[in-house]
Amino acid sequence: MEIPYKLQTLPIEKVFKDPIHNDIQVEHQVILDLINAKEFQRLRRIKQLGTSSFTFHGGEHSRFSHSLGVYEITRRICDIFARNFSIEKDPVHGWNDDERLVALCAALLHDVGHGPYSHTFESIFGTNHEQFTVDIITSPFTEIYQILNKVEDGFPQKVASVITKQYPNKQVVQMISSQIDADRMDYLLRDAYFTGTEYGTFDLTRILRVIRPYNNGICFTTNGMHAVEDYIVSRYQMYMQVYFHPVSRGMEVVLDHLLKYAGKLYQDSPAFFERTSPCLVPFFEKNETLEDYLKLDDNVLTSYFLVWSDHPDETLSDLAQRFLNRKPLKSVKFVAEQDEPLIEEMKQLIEKIGYDAEVYTAINTSFDLPYDFYRPDSVSSRTQIELMEYDGTLIELSQQSSLVRALAGEIHGDERFYFPKEMLTTEDNLFSDIYQQFQRYIRNGKINKHN
Structure with missing residues (x-):
């Protein structure tokens, strides 16, 4: 009798060696087939950290390795839950291991919809990686859909509903998407490792020891509070020191303006882009399909930038060269209402030198909420972190941790x-007064300089 596809396991488990988790173990045939699907293999060609690799030279790892890491953490959580907190032991709060496969598939595929340079690309072209993730999982034309649909009818939609947080089992959803989930735990450890920043590390082993299922999600025992605190602080430090680094954002601004300027230039000279950058044309025309999206990765865009660097349009050429050769824009921190008049004066000085302020200046805002408690009236409320007392009662994390x-x-x-x-130079005598005035604004004004 043939074993159903959803129950098929590998004769010998497949192991992916990993610098963060040591061994990433694959036992299910479904998972191995998904890893080998072309839509998932595409993630090898998309950097996890985008432009941050221009600041932290070791940060060259891919969304492929991160996705495997999220799968591995989720697999370990499922093992812990099945071994210690099964539904047979606790019918109310226990873990039903029948949910394992949907959890593992969602963990593996949670980032499959990311595009080249991820969030920068999204902001320019109005794409949404989560929606593309759902589309890739549920489109009958993708290899991923065809693999998932072999599990059972409707299984692709089940996996997609975990991504959209609509899946009825909240334990599965919170494993993949919450304020302390497999996704965040992996990217913090992985990004800290590859960028060489120790403050991004935390005790994953301890957190996995104190994680618990309950009927409405996942929680952590009170005696594990300090490990959770360490995780929250590590996340805060990584955002402040790595993800929001001003140089990385300076490269992001260059990339943003390069693609926007290319889109503007396309309106006047489409033939050049149709010949040299065909995969971007549907995005310039705002009629892209899923098939168009899946043709793009970091390497495709970089090859286009190399061609653009020789374009006769000086601005396109200059922006492409700045990005390829790591020439970020400089920055100063400012307070919006207080410094806005000064910003306008600085833009005018930049215009006098000969730069188009619209192309060569930018306001970049980067803010994060390290932790939040549940706010039912919020537009996008977060699932708060719950601690479980010895008697089984739950208490929200910030109520216990100062x-x-x-x-x-x-x-x-x-x-x-x-x-x-x-x-910031004064080499050009023709504009030396303007340079000096600009620099006085930075030194003596209310703006706080930070390179």
Whole structure:
């Protein structure tokens, strides 16, 4: 009798060696087939950290390796739950291991819809990686759909509903998407490792030891509170020191303006882009399909930028060269209402030198909420972290931890004004007065300089 596809396991488990988790173990045939699907293999060609690799040279890892890591953490959580907290032991709060496969598939595929340079690309072309993830999982034309649909009819839609947080089992949803989930735990450890930043690390082993299922999601035992605190602080530090690094954002601004300027130039000279950058044309025309989206990755865009760097249009060529050769825009931190008049004066000085301020300056805002408690009236309320007392009662994390309470509900980050690095030189005697005036604004004004 043939074993149903959903129950098929490998004769010998497949092991992927990994610098974060040591061994990533694959036992299910379904998981191995998904890893080998072309839509998943595409993630090898998309960097996890986007432009941050221009600041932290070791940060060259891919969304492929991150996705495997999220799968592995989820697999370990399922093992812990099945071994210690099964539904047979606790019919009310226990884990039903029949949910394992949908959890593992969702964990593996949660980022499959990311595009080249991820969030920068999204902001320019109005795409949404989560929607593309759902589309890739549920489109009958993808290899991923065809694999999932072999499990059972409707299984692709089940996996997609975990991504959209509509899946009825909240334990599965919160494993993949909550304020302390497999996704965040992997990217913090992985990004810290590859960027060489120790403050992004935390005790994953301890967190997995104190994680528990309950009838409405996942929680952590009270005696594991300090490990959870460590995770929250590590996440805060990574955002402040790595993800929001001003140089990475300076490269992001260059990339943003390069693609926007290319889209503008396309309107006047489509033939050049149709010949040299065909995969971007549907996005310039705003009629892209899923098939168009899946043709793009970091390598495709980089090859286009190399061609654009020789374009006769000086601005397109210059922006492409700045990105390829790591020439980020410089920045100063400012307070919006207080410094806006000064920003306008600085833009005018930049225009006098000969730069188009629309192309060569930018306001970049980066803020994050390290931890938040549940706010039912919020537009996108977060699932708060719950601690389980010895008697089984739950208490929200910040009610127990003064450290987390200090971070809870507080938004952290800054606003920066980006401008050409050349404005910090005085070599051009023709414009030396303008350079000096610009620099006086930075030194003596209310703006806080930070390179």
